[in-house]
Amino acid sequence: MATKTLAQWATNLSPSSLPASVRQAAVKSLYNYIGCAIGGSNHPAVTKAYDALSPFFGPATSSLYGSKGAVKTDAQHAALLNGIASHVHDYDDTHLATIIHPTGPVASAVLAYAEYKGSITGPEVLCALTAGIEASCKIGLAVWPEHYDIGWHITSSTGSVGAAVGVGKLMKLSEEQMAHAIGLAAVQVVGLREMFGSDTKSFHPGRAAQSGLLAALLAEKGYTSSPQALEAKRGWANVVAGGGTPKLEHYLSELGQKWEIEANAFKPFPCGIVCHPAIDGCIQLHQELQSKGLKPALIQKIEARVHPLVIELTSKRTPKDGLESKFSVFHGAAVGLLYGKAGPAQYADEVVRDQTVIDIRDKIDATADESLAADETYLTLYFADGSKLEKHTKHAVGSLEVPMSEEQLTEKFVDQAALVLSEGARQASDAAWKISEATDVAEVLRML
Amino acid sequence: MATKTLAQWATNLSPSSLPASVRQAAVKSLYNYIGCAIGGSNHPAVTKAYDALSPFFGPATSSLYGSKGAVKTDAQHAALLNGIASHVHDYDDTHLATIIHPTGPVASAVLAYAEYKGSITGPEVLCALTAGIEASCKIGLAVWPEHYDIGWHITSSTGSVGAAVGVGKLMKLSEEQMAHAIGLAAVQVVGLREMFGSDTKSFHPGRAAQSGLLAALLAEKGYTSSPQALEAKRGWANVVAGGGTPKLEHYLSELGQKWEIEANAFKPFPCGIVCHPAIDGCIQLHQELQSKGLKPALIQKIEARVHPLVIELTSKRTPKDGLESKFSVFHGAAVGLLYGKAGPAQYADEVVRDQTVIDIRDKIDATADESLAADETYLTLYFADGSKLEKHTKHAVGSLEVPMSEEQLTEKFVDQAALVLSEGARQASDAAWKISEATDVAEVLRML
Known part of the structure; x- marks a missing residue:
């Protein structure tokens, strides 16, 4: 039937x-x-x-x-x-x-x-x-x-x-x-x-x-x-x-x-959805760092506790180009922390090979935690002075609980179109x- | 590798x-x-x-x-x-x-x-x-x-x-x-x-x-x-x-x-290969009937012992048209017995619906025999006078053991082309x- x-x-x-x-x-x-x-x-x-x-x-x-x-x-x-x-x-x-x-x-x-x-x-x-x-x-x-x-x-x-x-x-x-x-x-x-x-x-x-x-x-x-x-x-x-x-x-x-x-x-974000919570958390941390006047370079270590699927699907440690970086939670988190943004421009080959990005990327540890929901992440930034900064993302932006607004959808559309169309x-x-x-x-x- | x-x-x-x-x-x-x-x-x-x-x-x-x-x-x-x-x-x-x-x-x-x-x-x-x-x-x-x-x-x-x-x-x-x-x-x-x-x-x-x-x-x-x-x-x-x-x-x-x-x-034959041995056997039986001057209408019952896959794949008892008849060992066997041939012309809709064909088809019993090879069949024709005629097909024509000759391939080609091309x-x-x-x-x- x-x-x-x-x-x-x-x-x-x-x-x-x-x-x-x-x-x-x-x-x-x-x-x-x-x-x-x-x-x-x-x-x-x-x-x-x-x-x-x-x-x-x-x-x-x-x-x-x-x-x-x-x-x-x-x-x-x-x-x-x-x-x-x-x-x-x-x-x-x-x-x-x-x-x-x-x-x-x-x-x-x-x-x-x-x-x-x-x-x-x-x-x-x-x-x-x-x-x-x-x-x-x-x-x-x-x-x-x-x-x-x-x-x-x-x-x-x-x-x-x-x-x-x-x-x-x-x-x-x-x-x-x-x-x-x-x-x-x-x-x-x-x-x-x-x-x-x-x-x-x-x-x-x-x-x-x-x-x-x-x-x-x-x-x-x-x-x-x-x-x-x-x-x-x-x-x-x-x-x-x-x-x-x-x-x-x-x-x-x-x-x-x-x-x-x-x-x-x-x-x-233009990458596998499973790593969106980590990227979202990193963007929020970027904003906190900015408001506190702290540079990302001061970070000594970044710990991410993520859903097991994140590790299974997006654990490319050293992506070689834009395509591979889509399967790297490390790259997404790094650009989120550095630039407060993870749009198409941040997944360009040049950015993936940028030493500043690589330096942050290599400081990230990700561990699977089966107790987390698929769109949940705990992030901890450790600084040289012993201090740390934590961020719990319960639902990533773009989830059903935190949907993208029409304005955010429009920004996403225009960001993409602007990279392709000379005008309009x-x-x-x-x-x-x-x-x-x-x-x-x-x-x-x-x-x- | x-x-x-x-x-x-x-x-x-x-x-x-x-x-x-x-x-x-x-x-x-x-x-x-x-x-x-x-x-x-x-x-x-x-x-x-x-x-x-x-x-x-x-x-x-x-x-x-x-x-x-x-x-x-x-x-x-x-x-x-x-x-x-x-x-x-x-x-x-x-x-x-x-x-x-x-x-x-x-x-x-x-x-x-x-x-x-x-x-x-x-x-x-x-x-x-x-x-x-x-x-x-x-x-x-x-x-x-x-x-x-x-x-x-x-x-x-x-x-x-x-x-x-x-x-x-x-x-x-x-x-x-x-x-x-x-x-x-x-x-x-x-x-x-x-x-x-x-x-x-x-x-x-x-x-x-x-x-x-x-x-x-x-x-x-x-x-x-x-x-x-x-x-x-x-x-x-x-x-x-x-x-x-x-x-x-x-x-x-x-x-x-x-x-x-x-x-x-x-x-x-233009149908599922599993029923080819039965058709081949029926064509041979047609020739024996002809040489003995016996009409197929005299047959009371036809028993076929076949490989189990024949029953699984081609056991449509009452095919409605040419397409369905390809999945009917009964139709293939019937036209083989009646006409000594089972080419494209014998799988036309009219032939499938022909009462002479249906009468023979309905006299056929097929039983699965796991001891048989995939291209092997035993056929028995029973006549009104109590006599019977048997045929064991060890390898069907078209098998690797009894391959089609170039002449047979040519006949097959020309038979098909003649039904489609007006000439040539x-x-x-x-x-x-x-x-x-x-x-x-x-x-x-x-x-x-």
Whole structure:
């Protein structure tokens, strides 16, 4: 029943049936996504992919956001390339219960298709995005945590289904077609955690977007799949659950009751979310040091007690470049302490290799403490005179308890866009905030 | 080391280093593939996919074989569509130790790229095809049987890696680039067994071809992956092994020593290979009945003792159409007995719904016998007068012990092509046999 349940729910969802809080979460998710896609657009991974694939581009209908300026490509390649760009700085959003970054795969497909199709409204896009994100997160919950533990990159391994559902909404697929689209997406399982630290990590959500779009396109023309694609003995959930017992029925029964998009958080720092509490604490300590007139160079030792996942995922002691530094809680903490900021500019290669940063980084000890919550950290700075400074971060900024405000989201967007666009970062931000009210989203997307 | 071992071996393989028997196996595999791709080209699944995707086609460089006539599309879509066509009648080849149908994903990508690139010779294509097939089958062996048991369609789940290696050979990738291509392909795991019986089954090898091509294209431009993509704790093999212990090192150490392509068999009948022994036996019984002047209608009951996998995979008692009949040992046996033939024409919808066929089909009992080999069957026909006729098939035609001859392969090709092409089936066959000697394979492919 799970595939049918999801197809039926998604098919019946309408823009007017979204609760206001859900709609607001979708607006923020979409806005944050566009900022990230612009911010990542001039990353070498995107450039390499663009160069590799431009000989195969079809009719230019769908924009590549950001640095490629007015460049368009066919919808399938736009979904792939914007999807890569949106994730390449590890700066996107996070559904905290599953560590899924849900908007990238869904929005990359939905927007590329909307611009191709034309005359699709902002509210329709929000509805499609919401349907897709609910799909990804619910099936992700059903196989969490075993699925992630054995090594799947859960953002993309669930993202193709979300993208198919999202595009399927814009196509107004019938329930039966939607089920086929879900099945066609479910057989394209993309993303292994082994790729973290290489270009292929960001390929994952891009390819998931493209795979989901492809699934919906085929289903629209009557291509058939299994109506039990998700729940069958040899369907998606059992195959990818890694020995766990998928709880599809349970989570899908909550569709429309409990909205996962409301639990979508936005990253304040362009790196793995697990090290955000330590960075947040260090930024607060930077401010305290400043107010006391103390220089970070006076610090002799820094102790961090962190959740065990921080050590497991982000313990690169000596990152060589910006990419590796995203998997280094030590780098994030160091720039937080030194500069009071850990934005894209602080993850540039030059900063990672800066001796001042390295000196602070090497003074940091991090120990796993199983008693801590995932977004909690204790930091202690030790000074030469024997004094110390402590900071307990109970919830990091960007968590559900301390969400980023619209102003903080705008600053994040503009900071990213300013690094990529020669001008117009603020205008792009204004346009992106308004996309949800557009009568034809294609007109807005062309301006990004 | 597994990823490096495979990349190194593939990079060093040259057309002149292929043993004659390997070269001959590659020629047959390629020829058989082309016949199947032509034969499947007017199947509704291919037509639906073509209609869905034609708005996105890029520059027309690569041919769609068969019914689409002189139609070309971009190499990525050609890989997808030809890959679907090659598998849609379940008539392709089989690496018996893994039940992988290895040529579809690899050849669909290699030929589409060769035609795009131009000036690629027949021997280069054979070398690329061989490298790709060895890659797919070796990594398939490493995760067999657990990988298949939990529900992956092993043809496509290994096929993207094979396709990437094959295309990578034509690109003359460095060893490092080849390793990245393998990694990029390994994260695109396509194909669930739940889809058997729907259009999505044939989508699997097509998408694997396209995914492998994409992986090689990205790697060629420096897109990076993990150098331990296959063997890492959270790399391909461990993630997809379904609880088994992958034996990558063992099988990859045999690269170039033991050639899997030599163990590639060609299907004499367009259906799941497990029911071939029963069909072969029924065709032999048809000939005996004819020589004795006995009509099949005189048969009261037919007993078949078969390998348990036959019951597990092909026990559809009342198939509704041609597609379902491929998963019915009863249908295959019935047309074998009635017509002495089980080619594509005998799997048409009309034949499946023909009352004469249904009458015979309903007289068949099949029981699993664990003592039998996978390609062995005992058949007994019971007649109204109390007499009976028995047939023991020790090895089915198309097995390694009773391989299809070049004449049988040619008949298979021409039978398929004649159903699709208004004329020129024999000429297409002649061209396909000669592709391995071409100085530019693009010139031959245009004629198909």
